[in-house]
Each structure stands twice: as structure tokens, then as C-alpha cells.
Amino acid sequence: MQKYSLLFFLLLLSPALSDLQCVENDKTALLKIKNSFGNPPELFSWTQTSDCCTEWAGVSCDLALGQVLSLNISNTKNISGPIPDSIGDLPILSYITLHNLPYLTGPLPPSLTNLSLLNRLTITYTALSGPLPSFITTFTQLSEFNLSHNKISGNLPVFPGDNTYFSIDLSHNYLSGVIPSSLFLGVLTNPILDISFNMLTGMIPSSLGKINFSWLNMAHNQLKGDASFLFGASKWAQLIDLSWNELDFNMSSLTFSPDYLQSLDLSHNEINGSINKQISKAKKLKALDLSYNQLCGRIPIGGPMKKFKASSYAHNLCLCGRPLPPCTR
Ligand SMILES: *[C@@H]1O[C@H](CO)[C@@H](O)[C@H](O)[C@H]1NC(C)=O
Numbered sequence: 001m002q003k004y005s006l007l008f009f010l011l012l013l014s015p016a017l018s019d020l021q022c023v024e025n026d027k028t029a030l031l032k033i034k035n036s037f038g039n040p041p042e043l044f045s046w047t048q049t050s051d052c053c054t055e056w057a058g059v060s061c062d063l064a065l066g067q068v069l070s071l072n073i074s075n076t077k078n079i080s081g082p083i084p085d086s087i088g089d090l091p092i093l094s095y096i097t098l099h100n101l102p103y104l105t106g107p108l109p110p111s112l113t114n115l116s117l118l119n120r121l122t123i124t125y126t127a128l129s130g131p132l133p134s135f136i137t138t139f140t141q142l143s144e145f146n147l148s149h150n151k152i153s154g155n156l157p158v159f160p161g162d163n164t165y166f167s168i169d170l171s172h173n174y175l176s177g178v179i180p181s182s183l184f185l186g187v188l189t190n191p192i193l194d195i196s197f198n199m200l201t202g203m204i205p206s207s208l209g210k211i212n213f214s215w216l217n218m219a220h221n222q223l224k225g226d227a228s229f230l231f232g233a234s235k236w237a238q239l240i241d242l243s244w245n246e247l248d249f250n251m252s253s254l255t256f257s258p259d260y261l262q263s264l265d266l267s268h269n270e271i272n273g274s275i276n277k278q279i280s281k282a283k284k285l286k287a288l289d290l291s292y293n294q295l296c297g298r299i300p301i302g303g304p305m306k307k308f309k310a311s312s313y314a315h316n317l318c319l320c321g322r323p324l325p326p327c328t329r
């Protein structure tokens, strides 16, 4: 916001800058997009006679170049059909937001591969469907990849490259199959991964244990087996949510980040063993749900543990102690 108001201020001050018009190529591409979307009323400001860099809703430019840097079309039922191919004709387009467009359909257009500077791709709450095309992993500048709440099917891709795809959100789709054993090929510093609410099956690959996620959500899938390798006191995850799967492992030796972990949900699995006392060192822990598992033994006390109610531990095998009834042995 601040950046834009500063730009606006500069525009007012500088007649030279305000003379700048968006380049013809970009204007033509946007007008084609408007046309493919059926000239919806939301894009009424997109006209042949106005400057697309300063007068068009949802468009912002690199003002020095007069080229479109970001495009945001959100919150309307009046846009239907697929993402137009002409989106690939905006050479420096770096930020795309297509949000809450329930009638936006079809797969991602191949012309997206033209956007070599793409940094943030957010297409959320639409009817985008089909499998993820293989070109989706070819962007070299992409850091935020958010395709949550769509109708995407097929398998998860393998994400390439060092320090790209830093944040991946594919939650609330129809993805199926197993998680690739090397989901990330490159080195990523504290990435975000949200693949919750899909139909993923099989074991979580142990290679993911080497990744130091800052946020990891795999809830509401059909994942089986071990997940203990995802944990550790030296990991940086703020949130780990593996709830509503079919995970079965022994929780007794798991340790948790004392300085970062804020939210842990392992509920609705088949996890056995006991809760390691070390959890009471996770001083930032604000949300804990271990209900509906096969856990047993004394609930640790101290630190953040006093915050949690009986519901955090409900429906286990034989957990005991505060806030549940006292242990009998
Ligand atoms: C996109 O535009 C909507 C309004 O239509 C606004 O609420 C939202 O914050 C914008 N998003 C981005 C990422 O600019």
C-alpha cells in the first residue's frame, strides 16, 4: 500500500512521469484478456483511450518501463471461462492474483511459460481444473505459488531449483497419488508447504525430514506410516498439522522447537507411545491437538501445557494427568 501511495504522490509531483503511458503491446494483451473474459463490468476502466498503467483497475506497472508488473482480478462471478492465453504476452508480469472467481475454469494456459519473471502466482477460490501441467515447475523466479481452493487433480509435481517455490500452497484441491520421494530438488531455506485437504495417499517420503519447513500442513489426506522424521528441537516450524490422516508411529521420542513451534495438530491418526516431556519446553505453543490417537501415559506439565484443555487429548488409549483425570500408577 505504502509503495503505491508513494508512487501516486510522485505522479502528482512530476509531470514528466505522469506523461508515461503503458506500452502498446501490454495494453493490447490486457484488452484481449478483457475480451476473452467477456468484457465484464468489473473491467470497465480498461479502455483503449486510457492509460493501463495508471487508470486500469487491478493493473500496476513498472512506471519507468510502462510495462505491466502485476495483475489482480478478484471477487466476481462475472468472469467465466479459462485464463486467456494473452496473459503470456505481458513480458515483465511478475505478480498474478486471480482470487475468488468461481467461474474461472480450465487448466493453466501454456503461455504462462512466457512469464520468465513470474514471482508470485496466486490463483485461489476458482474452478481451475485439470492436472498441474509439467511447465508449472519451470519458473526460475517464482517464490510464492498459491493454487489453493481450486479443482486441480492429478499428482503433485517435483519442485525444482534452489530458493525458488519458497511458499507452496496447493491445499483444498483434488490432488491424488503419493508425495514424490524428492518433492524438492533444490535447497530451500525454511519453505512453506500446504498440501492439506487433498486425496494424497501412501507414506510421507523420509527425504522431507531433511527440509527445515517454517510451516507444514498435510492435514486431511490419507497418508500412512511414519512421520516422526519431520520433527526435531532444531527445526523451525511454527505450524505442523498432520491431522486427519492414517499415520501410525510412536510419538515417545519426538522433540519440538523450543522457540518456534506455535501450533501442533496430530489429531485423528493412529499415533501411539507417550508425549515427550520436552514438549513443555516449546514456550510459544498456543494450539495443541493430539486427540483421536492411541497415546498413553502421563501428560507433561509446565511451560505452555497449562493452556490446553481436555479436548486436546480426548479419545486416546490411556493418557492421564492434568487436564485429564490423575494417573493411577
Ligand atoms: C486484489 O484486489 C482486491 C480487490 O479487488 C483486494 O482486496 C486485494 O487485496 C488485492 N490483492 C493483491 C494481492 O493485491
Ligand SMILES: *[C@@H]1O[C@H](CO)[C@@H](O)[C@H](O)[C@H]1NC(C)=O
Pocket (backbone or CB within 6 Å): 041, 042, 075, 076, 077, 078
Ligand atoms: C455482474 O455484472 C452485473 C451487470 O452485468 C452487475 O449488476 C453485477 O453487480 C456484477 N456482479 C458483481 C459480483 O460485481
Ligand SMILES: *[C@@H]1O[C@H](CO)[C@@H](O)[C@H](O)[C@H]1NC(C)=O
Pocket (backbone or CB within 6 Å): 085, 086, 087, 088, 089, 111, 114
Ligand atoms: C510467448 O512468447 C513467444 C516467443 O517469445 C511469442 O511468440 C508468443 O506470442 C508469446 N505469447 C504467448 C501468448 O504465447
Ligand SMILES: *[C@@H]1O[C@H](CO)[C@@H](O)[C@H](O)[C@H]1NC(C)=O
Pocket (backbone or CB within 6 Å): 099, 122, 124, 146, 148, 167, 168, 169, 192, 194
Ligand atoms: C493462499 O491464498 C489463500 C487465499 O487468498 C490464503 O488464505 C492463504 O493464506 C495463502 N497461502 C499461503 C501459504 O500464503
Ligand SMILES: *[C@@H]1O[C@H](CO)[C@@H](O)[C@H](O)[C@H]1NC(C)=O
Pocket (backbone or CB within 6 Å): 189, 190, 212, 232, 234, 235, 236
Ligand atoms: C532450521 O533453519 C534455521 C534457520 O534457517 C537454522 O537456524 C536451523 O539450524 C535449521 N535447523 C535444521 C535442523 O536444519
Ligand SMILES: *[C@@H]1O[C@H](CO)[C@@H](O)[C@H](O)[C@H]1NC(C)=O
Pocket (backbone or CB within 6 Å): 248, 249, 250, 272, 273
Ligand atoms: C506403535 O506403533 C508402531 C508403528 O505403527 C508399531 O510398530 C508398534 O507395534 C505400536 N505399538 C503398540 C504397542 O501397538
Ligand SMILES: *[C@@H]1O[C@H](CO)[C@@H](O)[C@H](O)[C@H]1NC(C)=O
Pocket (backbone or CB within 6 Å): 250, 251, 252, 253, 272, 273, 274
Ligand atoms: C514407544 O517407544 C518407546 C521407546 O522410545 C517404548 O518404550 C514404548 O514401549 C513404545 N510404545 C509403543 C506403544 O510401542
